Amino acid sequence: MKISYNWLKQFIKIDWDAEKTGELLTDLGLEIEGIERYESVKGGLAGIVIGEVLTCEQHPNADRLKVTTVNIGAETPLQIVCGAPNVATGQKVPVATIGTTLYTAEGEAWKIKKGKIRGEESHGMICAEDELGLGESHDGIMILDNDLEVGTLASKVFDIENDDVFEIGLTPNRADAMSHHGVARDLKAGLLQKDVNLELITPSVSSYKIERRVLKVDVDVIDKEKCPRYCGITISGVKVTASPNWLQHRLKSIGLSPINNIVDITNYVLHELGQPLHAFDANKITDNKIEVKTCEAGTKFTTLDDVVRELHEDDLMICDGEKPMCIAGVFGGIDSGVTENTVNIFLESAYFDPVSIRKTAKRHGLNTDASFRFERGIDPNITEYALKRAALLITEIAGGEITSDISDAYQNKIKDFEVRLSFENATKLIGEEIPRETIKSILTSLDIKVNNVTEAGLGLTVPAYRNDVQREADIIEEILRVYGYNNIGTTEKLNASISNSSRFEDYKLQNIIGNQLAAQGFYEIMANSLTSPKYIELSEDLKSDHNVHMLNPLSNDLEVMRQSLLFSGLEAVSHNINRKRENLKLFEFGKTYHQYSDNREEYKHLSLFVTGNKTEERWNSTTNASDFFYLKGTIESILDRLGLNRLRSAPTKIDIFSEGMNLSLGKKKLVDFGLVKKSVLKHFGISQNVLFADFNWDNVIEMAQHNKIKFRAIPKYPEVRRDFALLLDNTVTFEDIHTIAKQTEKQLLKNVNLFDVYEGKNLPAGKKSYAVSFTLQDEHKTLNDKQIDKIMSKLQSNFETKLGAELR
Structure with a gap:
């Protein structure tokens, strides 16, 4: 949010430089992210x-x-x-x-x-x-x-403006500070704690009067729940032209483009007081009637940006006697706004239900200055005042005269909040006792009324526009931010506690594996747990009934909790590939969320994504594409690091893989991995192969805890390697060879490795060639040729007998 310092000085006559004022605002909780220099003429005519x-x-x-x-x-x-x-x-x-x-x-x-x-x-x-x-x-x-x-x-000589503009990182709870007046109110309270007592100047509307009652527009608020208050007035005989320079400078300084004097005034009052306004061409209002209501689902409505939108049954609309004219609190319609030919206007000022406005804005993908304020909650008691302020500016700048009474539909008044503050609780929470007179002074400066005072505490009335201050803890927070966090002393005593935790704690294992993957060239990603409900259509294994839906989603693409880490990871892969980063190795620790008939469940996962080449292109080495076996080796290194071996492999049954397998230990499945289907990749605009691994991290942690690590001395005697080139049937797997070899020699055979596979020319039909190495070692003595030859003969005999193998 941008705040003009010159504009701010209209409300509070402060002579501090911008840097000093920015520091105070930051201390008050309105964090200044930057201060920009605005010049209506670039260079400010210096020289x-x-x-x-x-x-x-x-x-x-x-x-x-x-x-x-x-x-x-x-x-x-x-x-x-x-x-x-x-x-x-x-x-x-x-x-x-x-x-x-x-x-x-x-x-x-x-x-x-x-x-x-x-x-x-x-x-x-x-x-x-x-x-x-x-x-x-x-x-x-x-x-x-x-x-x-x-x-x-x-x-x-020339009418130019130089200004300092604060960029405030406003938190969503501070709806009261979404205007220059609101920031000035906070600034006044902060200055008071520094013994600087300045008056908060509020624009006067005492000159407001009705010239003639000749143009009346009837207002009927049908949906009073979504629109608690609605005010309107007509102004006749206006002349729509460009705004005066001072008004244009104010808007330009905060990044707004001037449009015409009527629209500029509504924007000016919005940023001045925090009350959104909307001006309708009164001659386009059918039957001189305004109805605030919802329309039938599917109703077509064209907004100011010339986009035809389909209305939802819960969208609150401003309608005339025949048609909708405006999406209430969000965006105007293309046919009802002010143009250069407008002579008479109907000016609207309202308070809309924040939840309703937020849902409508997100539903249509709209984010306007008005919706930004309405959905956070504005001051319901400023509605009429802001209308008068805007009406006076219009008659001053655009001419015309006020030609109707104010229509004010406000049946159920929004009440202020009653809160009780305990001095004892304030001291406990703050950690220091603040003088009671200081507490009362701070609260009064924030428009919080002190109703009664006792030895134990205060009875307070909080104005309705402070919808974030409804509890005692909120009151204490207000006291502390104005008093100054930096003014609270700290003790010189340092307390520390040491807790005993298992070496198998989740975060410890995550750090171990995360560091290992980073050392292997992987980058960690952290994706949003909210995702699009459409992704489940890419896999028959995922069910829409299992989606955990958000009650108030940020957008249609962030409507449900994810059931798989695959799709958010592919979004990251696609994002990088589109920016010419095609060689990727990514990993993420995250959770999936599932809605079942009786309860909701969440599971921890580790996901790996590999695509492109294993290494970047260099002059002194060749590059090889990442393949299934590279991913398999990475997975086995992770499990081996956690002491998980003796794994059982099987083809995966998950349908997002075109080919893949899973590894399990006992009855616990640890990981599914393989090549992601082309149809899934196409949805994300990815044309190159992507390898994906999905660890069930909960099972990994459980099995790691049961694993007992045994230590033994490094053997003193050398190991020996012998190779076989075996001609085998195509149906024989390396696992068959490995199993027979281990059964043949259980003590001295330490490792069996497949280092070459050949199929094709010069081999009989239905045959393939495996090059297999065997590592032998005796931990107590050096092996001789006679022992080695005897073991290799037994291996050869068993391969020939059980597999029909031939030595090449």
Whole structure:
């Protein structure tokens, strides 16, 4: 949220510099994220002075140039070469002196330097209005009023504005500070604690009066729950034109583009007081009637952005006698707004139910200044005052006259909150006793009324616009933020506690595996647990009945809790690939959420995503694409690090894989992994292969706790390797070879490894060749050739007998 310092000073006459004021606002909980400089004319006309042309003669070497001498109030006049056709003796003109920086229309800076033009020295520049940023004309130099004093700074002559603009990181609970008036109110309370007592100036509406009662618009609030209060008034005979400069400067300083005087005034009051307003062309209101109600589901409505939207049955609408004109509190309609031909207007000021506005705004994907305030809760008691304030500004700036009484539909008044504060509880929560008079002063400065005072505490009435202050703890928070967190002392005593925790705690195992994956080149991602309900359509294993729906979703794409980590991970993969980062290794620790008939459950997962090449391209090495076996090796390294081996593998039954397998230990499935289906990848715009692994982290932790780690000394004697090249049937797997080998030699055979597979030319049909290595080792002595040959002979015999193998 942007707050103009000049605008803020209209409410509180503070003379501090912007940095100091920003520090105080931050201490008050309105965190200043940055301070920007606003200049209505870029550069602020620095270095531009008023000069008088003393002489003007033809340039001896150029037909279109003149050599002038200009008095700028210095000891000697300046010689300036000028190419403007209208320059003449006796004129008062704006002069850019040497060293002055000017800006092009595109914002590019260029500096005035001493130089020679066709052999004649030039010590500055006589400027046109477009060169100064004061207009668009470049037909000639600006000719100024002869009454201006030579040497006067141009910044004091022209109507320009220089301002400091605060960027406030407003938290959602601070609806009361969503305006310049609200920020000034907080600033006044903060200044009071620094013994600076300034008046909070509120714009007067005492001059408000009804000129004639000639244009009445009847208001009927049908849905009083969604619209507790609705005010309206008519103003006739307005002239829609551009806004005056001061109003345009105010809006531009906070990043708004001026439109016309009527719309600009409604925006001005919105940011001044925090009350959204809307102006309708009164001549377009059928039957001179306003109805605040919902419409039938599916009703078509075209908004100001020329988008045809389909209304929901819960969308609150502002309608006339025939049709909807505006989505209440969110966005206007294309046919009912103010145009250059508008003469009569109906001005609306209302309080809408925050939940209703939020749901409607998110449902239609709209986020406006009005909805931003309505959905957080505005002041219901400022509605009529803001209407009068805007009406007076309109009649002052756009002419016209107020031609109706105020329609104020406010049947069920929104009440203030009653809260009891205990001094003892305040001291306990703050950690320090604040003087009671200081507490009362702070609360009073925040418009919180002290009804009664006892030895034990205070009876308070909190205004309705502070919907975030309804409990005793909220009151204490208000006291503390205004008193100043930095003013609360800290003890010199340091207390620490040590807790005994298992080495199998979730966070410890996460750190171990996270560090290991990072060392292997993986990057950790943290995706949103909220996701789109449409993703379940990509897998038959996921059921819509199991979705955990949000009661108040942020958007249609964040409507449910995720049932799988796959889709949020693929969003990250797609995002990176679209930015030319095609070689990815990602991992995420996260949860999935499921709604079952009797309860809700959540499960912890570790997901891996691998795509592209294993390593980046380099001149001294070749790159290989990441494949299934690379992912399998990474998975086994994770499980091995946790001491989980003797795993059983099987083909996976999860349908998001085109091919894959799972690993389990006992009856517990630990991980499913494989190649993600092309149809799933296509939904995310991914054309390259993506490998995915999904660990059931809950099962991994459980099995890791049962694992007993055994330590033994490193063998003193060498190991021996022997290889076989086996010709086998295509149906034989490496697992068959591994099992037979381990059964044949249980003591000395330490490892069996498949290091080459060949199928194709020069082999009989239905056959393949496996190159298998066998590692032998005796931990008590060195093996000799006789022992080794005997073991290899037994292995060969068993392979031939049980698998029909042949040595190649």
